[in-house]
Structure formats: C-alpha cells, structure tokens
Amino acid sequence: MQRYLLSRLLQAVAILFGVLLLVFLMVRATGDPAALMMPREASQQDIQAFRHAMGFDRPLLIQFWDFLSGVVVGDFGNSLYYKTPALPLILERLPATLQLACVGMLMALVVGIPLGLAAGATPGSLWDTIARAVGLLGQSTPNFWLAMVMIIIFAVNLSWLPSFGRDELRSVIMPAFVLGLPTMGVLVRLTRSAVLEIRGEDYVRTAYGKGLRPRQVYFRHILRNVAIPLVSVIGIQFGYMLGGSIYIETIFAWPGMGTLIADAVGHRDFLLVQSIAFFTSAVIIALSLLTDLVYSLLDPRIRYGA
Numbered sequence: 117m118q119r120y121l122l123s124r125l126l127q128a129v130a131i132l133f134g135v136l137l138l139v140f141l142m143v144r145a146t147g148d149p150a151a152l153m154m155p156r157e158a159s160q161q162d163i164q165a166f167r168h169a170m171g172f173d174r175p176l177l178i179q180f181w182d183f184l185s186g187v188v189v190g191d192f193g194n195s196l197y198y199k200t201p202a203l204p205l206i207l208e209r210l211p212a213t214l215q216l217a218c219v220g221m222l223m224a225l226v227v228g229i230p231l232g233l234a235a236g237a238t239p240g241s242l243w244d245t246i247a248r249a250v251g252l253l254g255q256s257t258p259n260f261w262l263a264m265v266m267i268i269i270f271a272v273n274l275s276w277l278p279s280f281g282r283d284e285l286r287s288v289i290m291p292a293f294v295l296g297l298p299t300m301g302v303l304v305r306l307t308r309s310a311v312l313e314i315r316g317e318d319y320v321r322t323a324y325g326k327g328l329r330p331r332q333v334y335f336r337h338i339l340r341n342v343a344i345p346l347v348s349v350i351g352i353q354f355g356y357m358l359g360g361s362i363y364i365e366t367i368f369a370w371p372g373m374g375t376l377i378a379d380a381v382g383h384r385d386f387l388l389v390q391s392i393a394f395f396t397s398a399v400i401i402a403l404s405l406l407t408d409l410v411y412s413l414l415d416p417r418i419r420y421g422a
Contacts, residue, residue: 124408128401135397136187139390140180148172153196153384192391197383202391206373212282213372216365217357219288220296221350228254228303229346235304236311237334247304254301263294263367280369291368295361299353306349310342351407355400 143149150167158166167173171182186193192202227250235247270290271279278287314320315338323333358373365374373392380388 121409124405128405131401132394132398133184135394136184137180139393140183143386143390144176149386153386187394192394193387195380195385195388197380197385197388202388203395205376205388206392206395209371209373209376212370213358213361213365213374215282215288216292216295216361216370216372217354219292220294220357221299221354222296223293224296224300224303224353225350228300229307232304232307233311233339233342235308236315239312244308247308251301251305251308254297254299254304256301257297259294259298260363260367262297263291263364266290266294267367282371287368291364291370295357295364299350299357302349302353303346306345307342310345311338314338314341347410348407351403351410355403358399359396 148163148167150163150170150172153170154163154166171179183193190203192206194200195202195205198205231243231247231250234243235241238244267279267290270277277290278284279290281287320333320337323337324330328336361370361372362374362378364370365372366378369375373396377389377392379385380392
C-alpha cells in the first residue's frame, strides 16, 4: 500500500507539472500575450512597455521557470483585471462552487443510486422503466437548455425559486439540479447494470444456496460490490462538476469559479485563466488519488503495489 501511495503521489506531481507546462504553452499559443491582454486601442509603445513589465520579452524557458517557481510557493501572479493576487480570488470563489457541486452531487446520489438499485433488483418493473428514462434524460438533456427552461417555469411563471444569485438557500436548488442531472443519469445506469451483473455471480447463488434471506444477500454481497465501481464514477463526476460548471454558474449568475473564469476570459485576464486551470486540475488529481485509496477500504481483497 505504501509503495502504491508513493507511486501515485509521484504520478500526481508529474501530471501537475504537465498541466503547468500545458497551461503555460496554451496561453502563448493564442498569440502574443501582451497584445491579447492589452486593450484594442493600446499603442505599440504601450504593448512593448507592458510586455517588458510582465517579462514576456524574456526567453520562454525563463518565463516558465518564473511561473513554476511562483506556483510552488503559492504565487500565481496578479490578476490584470482585478489588480489583486490570483490565488485569493480563486479561494474567495471556491466555497460557492463547492456548495453548488456538493448539493448537485447529493441530489444525484439520493436519486440515482436508490433508483438504480431498485431497477437492478426488479428488471422489467415500473422502477426499471423509470430508471432507464432518468438515465436517458440525464445523459442526453443539454444543461444550458434545461437551465433556461427551469428558470422560465419555476422562477418566471411560478415564482417558486429565485432565478439568479446566491442570496438564500432556495437559490441553490435549480443550478444544483441542472449540474447534478448528468451525474444522476450516469449513476442510475451504472448502478442498475452493476446489480444485474452481480446478481448472476457464483458467490451470490452460493449465498442463496446456504439459506440466506434475499435481504441479507442484497446487503452483504450485492451492495458492497456495487459500491466499488460507484466510488470511481462519483470521484470523477465530482471533479467534472467542480471544473465544468461555467455555463451553469453563468446562466444563474452564481458567484463561483465558473463565473470567475468566464469574466477572466471576457476581460483577457489570461494570468487568472491559467491560475484557475491549474488550481482546478490540482483538485481533480487530488480527488482521483483519494478515490483510488478508498478502494482498499471498501474491499480489503484489493492490494496495491503487489
């Protein structure tokens, strides 16, 4: 286990280094950063002065080293639009994005897993039909379209929920549901297929042959083995929800990292864009590592690094 943990940590460091390099190169692949970050009406002299002040006139290797050494100590540079360090801006918006992702994931878990379990236990039943419909809708409905439809119905016509902002607890319901619906569809379909597959395994038939009650077989053997693939999907989907909420946060004017990166792109604040990209990648990598470690807790038979 220690060998596996060490190897995964080394892999995470290597991936983070690759992300740093990719983000650094992508900003410069769009063109001259100084020309892109400066206003369109800026003169050539202003652009040259800005390029010198930001260090863009130095060799790329030195620029990358400065960027890397700053990230190591938590210095992501200053936002050009907000005129403040980038990291405090990100940390200020992080709680709103975490709240949105956590509530969306909670909705997906509460609906998706029980519905998938019921469908897998009773194939061909009404629950199975509902589960397949939810799975299909969850993975085929465009988020931005659903968000606008829900705003029209529940905010404009019925006045049940606020259409934007983060002023009260009710304001998180619509954006969280829209964000969590694709994950809900994935969980329903995965849980249903896993239950159907595990029900036919030899050890399940053996448990029935020993005289165990169906409830005991279901909870002791089926649910525990269903949890292993679910952990992987939940970890991956939660990372996607943290990093892929730009459209949802923009539509609902949710003050999270999604709206922050949208504003940064709109204002040509590429230093803030690359900071958010790296920070989000680091969180997703940490979630992936945590997900792998949870495997061994759910199933002691799994031995890493053997």
